Amino acid sequence: MYDVEITRPLTLEAALRLLEEAPDGQVLAGGQTLIPTLKQRLAAPELLVSLGRIEDLRGVSHQPGMLVIGAATTHATVARDAAEAYPALAALAGGIGDPAVRNRGTIGGSLANNDPAACYPAAVLASGATIVTSAREIAAEEFFDGLFTTALDEGEIITAVRVPVPRAAAYLKFAQPASRFALAGVFVAVFDAGVRVAVTGAGDDGVFRWEEAEAALDRRFDPEALAPLALDEDAIMGDIHAGPAYRAHLVKLLTRRAVDELLRNAAPGALRG
Amino acid sequence: MTTISMQVNGKAVSGNVEGRTLLVGFLRDHLGLTGTHVGCDTSQCGACVVHVDGLAVKACTMFAAEAEGAEVTTIEGMAEPGAPLGPIQQAFQDHHGLQCGFCTPGMVMSAAALLREVPRPSEAQVRDYLEGNLCRCTGYHNIVRAILAAAETRGPQGEAQA
Numbered sequence: 001m002y003d004v005e006i007t008r009p010l011t012l013e014a015a016l017r018l019l020e021e022a023p024d025g026q027v028l029a030g031g032q033t034l035i036p037t038l039k040q041r042l043a044a045p046e047l048l049v050s051l052g053r054i055e056d057l058r059g060v061s062h063q064p065g066m067l068v069i070g071a072a073t074t075h076a077t078v079a080r081d082a083a084e085a086y087p088a089l090a091a092l093a094g095g096i097g098d099p100a101v102r103n104r105g106t107i108g109g110s111l112a113n114n115d116p117a118a119c120y121p122a123a124v125l126a127s128g129a130t131i132v133t134s135a136r137e138i139a140a141e142e143f144f145d146g147l148f149t150t151a152l153d154e155g156e157i158i159t160a161v162r163v164p165v166p167r168a169a170a171y172l173k174f175a176q177p178a179s180r181f182a183l184a185g186v187f188v189a190v191f192d193a194g195v196r197v198a199v200t201g202a203g204d205d206g207v208f209r210w211e212e213a214e215a216a217l218d219r220r221f222d223p224e225a226l227a228p229l230a231l232d233e234d235a236i237m238g239d240i241h242a243g244p245a246y247r248a249h250l251v252k253l254l255t256r257r258a259v260d261e262l263l264r265n266a267a268p269g270a271l272r273g
Numbered sequence: 274m275t276t277i278s279m280q281v282n283g284k285a286v287s288g289n290v291e292g293r294t295l296l297v298g299f300l301r302d303h304l305g306l307t308g309t310h311v312g313c314d315t316s317q318c319g320a321c322v323v324h325v326d327g328l329a330v331k332a333c334t335m336f337a338a339e340a341e342g343a344e345v346t347t348i349e350g351m352a353e354p355g356a357p358l359g360p361i362q363q364a365f366q367d368h369h370g371l372q373c374g375f376c377t378p379g380m381v382m383s384a385a386a387l388l389r390e391v392p393r394p395s396e397a398q399v400r401d402y403l404e405g406n407l408c409r410c411t412g413y414h415n416i417v418r419a420i421l422a423a424a425e426t427r428g429p430q431g432e433a434q435a
């Protein structure tokens with residue numbers, strides 16, 4: 001790793017100022033993606049501005065119909081503190097990597113990184129969440145902008161994520177056995193306004209909503225409603241672990257299973273409008 | 274270079290480190306605590322697991338500067354030198370939970386973190402918790418057995434000295 005200076009400001013304002021003064025500066029959250037990247041010398045920032053001491057960026061707060069999660073909240077904290085209010089989101093957080101990764105990695109870091117195989121982007125997109133930054137509020141639809149790319153500007157810091165809580169939801173991930181990232185992952189959320197299906201791990205352009213599946217499930221919430229659908233394999237990614245046809249198959253299968261799981265486990269009435 | 278201070282295994286320590294110094298480097302190279310191992314460059318093997326303020330973390334994936342003011346426990350803190358092994362360590366020996374021993378410090382630290390959270394874990398919970406700890410020798414069965422046995426000997430509260 002190239003040498004780098006680390007600073008640990010106590011406030012968001014101080015962090016923003018430090019980033020403004022150091023054009024080559026970068027935010028450090030849990031470091032669970034950034035440190036491996038630096039070890040490989042794939043990045044060489046001069047200054048890392050740690051969010052670790054900024055209290056305001058941490059914690060899960062409960063509001064009517066909504067969770068507000070501080071950007072520097074770890075996966076382990078979300079797994080614990082969202083368990084009652086939004087069990088599918090808590091389960092997703094509790095399934096990221098391993099316990100040590102979950103004790104450091106944060107939701108803000110995961111969203112800013114926008115790894116095409118990451119878990120949180122699926123939850124955030126399926127929930128219709130809002131990403132709150134130091135400058136503005138960005139709807140999930142506008143936030144993810146292709147592989148490892150987001151709508152964030154230079155020096156802009158995610159401060160929180162506002163996540164509407166659906167009536168019922170499920171996340172199913174087919175883990176890549178070595179990395180535990182999603183070879184394919186599907187988040188199905190049932191809201192009063194309709195069903196939302198977000199897919200990670202599979203899109204050629206990163207996380208996406210599978211709108212045909214949403215429409216089919218709005219008409220009839222049943223795994224069989226998905227039977228006639230097929231994803232466009234040209235828009236599905238392939239790598240040494242799995243080709244596009246296999247991933248497309250996985251996405252459909254995981255969506256069916258998520259619907260099946262919801263039909264079996266959701267509270268009575270939660271799935272009917 | 275910056276000066277950092279923290280508690281390691283109950284002792285106040287400090288040192289001069291570069292920004293890029295990882296916690297594992299501080300422990301091994303500055304403090305001579307070489308029980309914490311480095312088995313990979315990709316944050317995947319768990320040989321480096323230590324506790325920071327009571328939580329299991331990969332010491333290879335945290336900057337030393339981020340541990341400023343923290344309480345760190347390493348494998349060296351699991352038993353006094355010359356004293357009998359801690360119950361988890363003893364269980365690893367009794368149940369052949371190691372062969373080459375390279376992964377063992379991380380395994381023991383992960384096990385201690387698990388037993389603090391869940392004093393009586395099921396086998397499935399043990400296996401799930403060890404997701405980020407790789408072992409190239411044992412095939413894991415005896416590691417799992419050792420941790421289940423340690424949970425028994427630690428008594429129902431499980432809060433005893435790991």
Ligand SMILES: Cc1cc2nc3c(=O)[nH]c(=O)nc-3n(C[C@H](O)[C@H](O)[C@H](O)COP(=O)(O)OP(=O)(O)OC[C@H]3O[C@@H](n4cnc5c(N)ncnc54)[C@H](O)[C@@H]3O)c2cc1C
Binds near residue numbers: 034096097109152
């Ligand atoms: C072994 C292993 C397994 C993993 N498995 C999974 C998995 O199964 N699923 C999954 O989704 N992820 C997985 N991850 C990734 C993990 O979730 C990371 O925690 C996450 O991707 C990055 O979060 P971080 O807080 O560690 O961010 P960092 O690594 O500190 O930062 C990542 C990037 O985001 C930027 N950034 C961080 N916070 C902010 C902010 N608030 N505002 C603006 N920019 C910011 C940083 O500058 C950097 O570019 C795994 C990681 C490891 C090491």
Ligand code: FES
Binds near residue numbers: 316317320331332
């Ligand atoms: S050395 Fe492999 S995870 Fe830390």
Ligand code: FES
Binds near residue numbers: 376
């Ligand atoms: S005992 Fe050799 S790696 Fe686990």
